[in-house]
Amino acid sequence: MSDSNRRKRFVKRNGEKGSIEELKRGILDNDRGQLAKAITLIESNKGQHYENGQKLLQELLPFTGNSLRIGITGVPGAGKSTFIESFGEHLCNLGYRVAVLAIDPSSTVSGGSILGDKTRMEKLARNPNAFVRPSPTAGTLGGVHRKTKETMLLCEAAGYDIVIIETVGVGQSEVVVREMVDFFLLLVITGAGDELQGMKKGIIELADALVVNKADGENQALAKKTRRELNQILHFLQPATKGWSTRAYTCSALENIGIDKLWDTIQRFEADTKKSGVFSERRMQQTQEWFYSMLKDRVLNEFFQNSAIKKELPRWEESILNEEYTSTKAVESLMKIYNDQ
Amino acid sequence: MSDSNRRKRFVKRNGEKGSIEELKRGILDNDRGQLAKAITLIESNKGQHYENGQKLLQELLPFTGNSLRIGITGVPGAGKSTFIESFGEHLCNLGYRVAVLAIDPSSTVSGGSILGDKTRMEKLARNPNAFVRPSPTAGTLGGVHRKTKETMLLCEAAGYDIVIIETVGVGQSEVVVREMVDFFLLLVITGAGDELQGMKKGIIELADALVVNKADGENQALAKKTRRELNQILHFLQPATKGWSTRAYTCSALENIGIDKLWDTIQRFEADTKKSGVFSERRMQQTQEWFYSMLKDRVLNEFFQNSAIKKELPRWEESILNEEYTSTKAVESLMKIYNDQ
Structure with a gap:
């Protein structure tokens, strides 16, 4: 790595870290501008913004x-x-x-x-x-x-x-x-x-x-x-x-x-x-259910966004609605397509 | 393949096919004994029985x-x-x-x-x-x-x-x-x-x-x-x-x-x-929803039955309930474990 590259990486890293630290401090100090900025990160779907938002959230979790x-x-x-x-x-x-x-x-x-x-x-x-x-x-x-x-x-x-x-x-x-x-x-x-x-x-x-x-x-x-x-x-x-x-x-x-x-x-x-105790019980349960619902969403999303599944699914759905195949048969065929990739 | 093996396979195939044909005829003739037998196949979780049950169902779908x-x-x-x-x-x-x-x-x-x-x-x-x-x-x-x-x-x-x-x-x-x-x-x-x-x-x-x-x-x-x-x-x-x-x-x-x-x-x-038209609309919708719910169940089942996930999941769940990690972080980690296998 050249010196200039190393420096760039150093600055970038520090800049990011500094920025997350800054947001964290700002939020804990109730700086509305920093809160609004942090929400924008959380809302962003862009790789780095999203990642920074998640890092920040992780830091703020105890609060x-x-x-x-x-x-x-x-x-x-x-x-x-x-x-x-x-x-x-x-x-x-x-x-x-x-x-x-x-x-x-x-x-x-x-x-x-x-x-x-x-x-x-x-x-x-x-x-x-x-x-x-x-x-x-x-x-x-x-x-x-x-x-x-x-x-x-x-x-x-x-x-x-x-x-x-x-x-x-x-x-x-x-x-x-x-x-x-x-x-x-x-x-x-x-x-x-x-x-x-x-x-x-x-x-x-x-x-x-x-x-x-x-x-x-x-x-x-x-x-x-x-x-x-x-x-x-x-x-x-x-x-x-x-x-x-x-x-x-x-x-x-x-x-x-x-x-x-x-x-x-x-x-x-x-x-x-x-x-x-119902208050804290519900909070606990909500945290758990939230986690499982996010996890399931993510697993299903990977499946339905898979290119082979996207291509094959409509054909199987149609054949089921036309009563050409049982649902069990279609599910098995799609799982085979997915797992054989 | 030896002659004896070929014969065995032929007999087995014919036997199966004969048996599915027999069940099909029996059911269409309203033979309660055959209907009960067919239900037992459908209910079975054993490979060959299950498969025969599905083949039979496929044959009977038009009726x-x-x-x-x-x-x-x-x-x-x-x-x-x-x-x-x-x-x-x-x-x-x-x-x-x-x-x-x-x-x-x-x-x-x-x-x-x-x-x-x-x-x-x-x-x-x-x-x-x-x-x-x-x-x-x-x-x-x-x-x-x-x-x-x-x-x-x-x-x-x-x-x-x-x-x-x-x-x-x-x-x-x-x-x-x-x-x-x-x-x-x-x-x-x-x-x-x-x-x-x-x-x-x-x-x-x-x-x-x-x-x-x-x-x-x-x-x-x-x-x-x-x-x-x-x-x-x-x-x-x-x-x-x-x-x-x-x-x-x-x-x-x-x-x-x-x-x-x-x-x-x-x-x-x-x-x-x-x-x-509500009757047939609902039937159509039920068929479609049934298919998607079976498919989702199957996809989620493969994920949650995966041995690496079974091993890692409890640890992540606990860390979320203890507020050590955000759900987003845990979901990403589990997906990485699943996809990297």
Whole structure:
């Protein structure tokens, strides 16, 4: 190796190491600029950036896990952004530091809600105790979730007391968010008595609280009726969290009514589950399940991205749909192709 | 190759082929003995038996798909066996040929219900129009389901008009059964108004009908009350089948009340969904999903059964739970170990 090359490598190495050290210090000192930079690394799919992001995360791991993690979902139109803004402001006023991460992998489907959210949450984003970050919308669903979970860990290392993860109540997203958070809140609104008809199956049973938003003005009586109906249903369903009884509440994010009571409920949830051990049990289980789901995703991804499989799969799928072959036969043939390479 | 070897091979080949041909003819002629033999092949994990079973299934594939497939689930104690016996007898009396397959992968958990079921369904099993087969209880969950699905296909080739698949309402089993059948029935009983508290999350939303069994004697009023409550809940949930409205019904399998009405409902379901195209759409989708789920199971199984992975995995899992490493780091390390072999 020439002297000049050796020097270049030395500088580069040092530069990288210095940069990770710098980011680490910055995050631990709650420098928002450094936090934002670190999130960009975590979100990057480029080799070196990705690797640096992972190294940084590894360094910060001992400083994570100390926030209360809250997931919020709801159908489009339930007023999630307004609610989170009100709720976030309330928490900031109480002296908490609040990070808000928004997942919207289906932004093309739900029609540009990302832009809307960004605009609407600007007030909260300007609060010195708040940190608002829209999610990456590119990449696979699994990738988006990895990035969100790792961003949550960075926010925890930066000392945020409460991390709110927002997701739209359609698709697979809310199940994955449920597996990242301690408390899961489902936001609904009143309608023609059929509020939940449009919601994904089983979503109620993921929630630790159902909140009927927009309980203001003329809508108040209807909101209360919806709350009663929801409580009736909840009576028949299994609660999402052992020992906790999921109930329905009303609130008006617009008029800031019921937000304080909801926060009391969440605090009671935290105290109860920490006392019973359910809180830490769930965290442990989440870590384990997260690991296995990442591992499985990766193994399956390697298989389905394999060029021979990509070439052969459509032919076998078609022959099965045409009832020319049994699924067992097709699976065996594809495994042989994969293993014989 | 010596003459004697060649002859041996010829005989063996012919013997096998003859035997598969014989089974095929037997099944198409509705010879129950041959059907039972074929199911034993399908259920076997031994190389040659398994292969012959698969060859036979391949041959019979064009003769499958013509039955109405009904899944029945319910908590232990809901009276599934008594219900299926009554229901099956009713169908046999109407001139239908009925096959009943029971899945109970958790027999060790639920405490010997297999033996109980077998005894209780003996009356139906003696009916010349019925065929009752308990499921294989050994093997992985995925394996049990493959065998059940393939047994269902054999029964269809043997000309059974209705195939009933019974499963206990705990664990993963009922989700997989829902994906095998056209109509899914959830059997419940009255209790302290909390009938569903013990049930698995989301199970109501898999069902095309909820049936409150044991609506006889003093229990009748309570059963009707439960039916009303269930209908209220159903109003808020998404139906399992597009265009069909899932409702609750009462019946008494013991006193044979309400069974006829339930069959009318199922026939209406079949007629409606066949007319709307939902029936064949679902069959197509089920075939496709079945294929992909088998393929994924197989790919993951190869990974997790790999000896290097089996050796390294526990160590990595522990280090993640101890927060020594990020999941991403562990996944990458394991993939490297797997791919470098």
